[in-house]
Amino acid sequence: MTVPISYYLLLSAVLFGLGVVAFVFKRNVITVFMSVELMLNAVNLAFVAFARAYNKFDGLVDVFFVIVVAAAEAAVGLAIVIMLRRNRESLNVERVDLLKF
Amino acid sequence: MSLPLIVFLFFALLAVAGAVMVILAREPIHSALALVLVMVALAVLYLLLGAEFIAAVQIIVYAGAIMVLFVFVIMLLNMGLEERTNFSKFAYVGLVAAFALLLEAAHWMFHSSVGAGVANGSQPVTAFSTVELSKLLFRSYLLPFEATSILILIAILGALVLARKEE
Numbered sequence: 001m002t003v004p005i006s007y008y009l010l011l012s013a014v015l016f017g018l019g020v021v022a023f024v025f026k027r028n029v030i031t032v033f034m035s036v037e038l039m040l041n042a043v044n045l046a047f048v049a050f051a052r053a054y055n056k057f058d059g060l061v062d063v064f065f066v067i068v069v070a071a072a073e074a075a076v077g078l079a080i081v082i083m084l085r086r087n088r089e090s091l092n093v094e095r096v097d098l099l100k101f
Numbered sequence: 102m103s104l105p106l107i108v109f110l111f112f113a114l115l116a117v118a119g120a121v122m123v124i125l126a127r128e129p130i131h132s133a134l135a136l137v138l139v140m141v142a143l144a145v146l147y148l149l150l151g152a153e154f155i156a157a158v159q160i161i162v163y164a165g166a167i168m169v170l171f172v173f174v175i176m177l178l179n180m181g182l183e184e185r186t187n188f189s190k191f192a193y194v195g196l197v198a199a200f201a202l203l204l205e206a207a208h209w210m211f212h213s214s215v216g217a218g219v220a221n222g223s224q225p226v227t228a229f230s231t232v233e234l235s236k237l238l239f240r241s242y243l244l245p246f247e248a249t250s251i252l253i254l255i256a257i258l259g260a261l262v263l264a265r266k267e268e
Contacts, residue, residue, distance in 0.1 A: 003109045003149065006210040011113045011146075013206050015139070017199055018120035024192060025124065030175060031132045037167065038120060038136060041143055044155075051229070052150045057237045060229060063155050064238065067162050068249045072256035074167045078174045079263035085178050 008049035015042035029084060029091045033077050040070050109149060116142040129175050133168060140164040151228035 019042055022035035044063045051059025085091060119142065122135035140163045147156035238246055 003105050007109060007113070008146070008150070009210055010207055011116065013203055014117055015120055017203055018117070018124065020199065021196070022120075022124045024195070026132075028129055030129050030171065030178075031123070034123060034132055034136050034171060037163075038123060038139065041140060041163070044159075045143055045146065048147055048150050048152050048155060051152070057229060057234050060152055060155055060234055061238055061242050063152075064158065065245060065249060067158055068253065071162060071167055072252050074170055075256045075260045076263065078170055079260040081174060082178070082264045091178070 005049050005053045008052075009046060012042045012046040012049065015039075015045065027092050027094065029081050029093055029096070030078075032093060033074070033081070037070060037074070040066055105149060109146065112142040112145045112149075116146070130172065133171050133175060136171075137164050137168050140168065153228055154231045154234055 016039050019035045019039035022038060023032055026032050026035060044066055047059040047063045047066070051057065051063075081091065084096060088095060090096075116139045119135045119138035123132045123139070126132045126135060140159060144156045144159040144164070147153075147159060
């Protein structure tokens with residue numbers, strides 16, 4: 001009757017893969033950040049699916065912590081993006097090469 | 102096809118379409134709105150899995166707070182179309198390898214005895230109770246919970262220090 005857990009895991013893997021592709025192919029700092037959020041979301045789906053498979057709450061607590069850390073990361077990351085814009089005029093990741101050897 | 106399966110397939114396709122839109126859109130604001138679509142679709146899937154609290158948090162914190170922050174910064178910085186630049190040709194090799202890995206994982210999930218045993222086992226239909234979740238969060242996981250509040254505080258201070266204009 002219910003949807004098999006494997007379907008959720010497969011969806012989670014696909015979303016994570018798309019997140020990795022976006023992370024590698026996108027050239028704008030903000031969209032690179034958004035692909036990190038996409039990957040975090042995919043992992044959250046896997047956590048909830050496994051919590052359901054084993055009927056344990058611990059996976060849900062992990063999702064809660066992932067969301068909190070994502071919020072903190074977004075706040076600091078976007079502050080860095082604003083600094084970058086102020087100092088470099090461009091948000092293309094290829095132009096941010098001060099530390100590149 | 103049962104109703105839960107139809108709902109799952111619809112919102113799974115919606116989530117994947119949103120993720121593809123994130124990659125294909127050239128305006129950052131379109132990517133952000135597509136990502137909101139993915140998050141809302143995932144919230145529905147959490148409801149389908151019986152995780153009501155997580156679904157609510159997903160809508161309020163992710164789609165509400167975090168994505169509003171993203172859209173706010175995109176509007177604030179007024180960036181134009183994304184530039185397309187050349188990337189390494191090895192990226193295609195990585196794409197093929199990632200696809201092979203995905204097929205392998207799918208095969209494991211659907212056909213191996215171990216994977217299918219975990220993944221297709223019978224599941225109870227009752228929802229996760231928020232009362233039990235909060236008991237776990239405020240008893241067993243009390244220390245990590247308090248640590249995250251420190252983390253949020255540090256993140257706020259860090260954001261303020263970074264985005265402040267130098268006098």
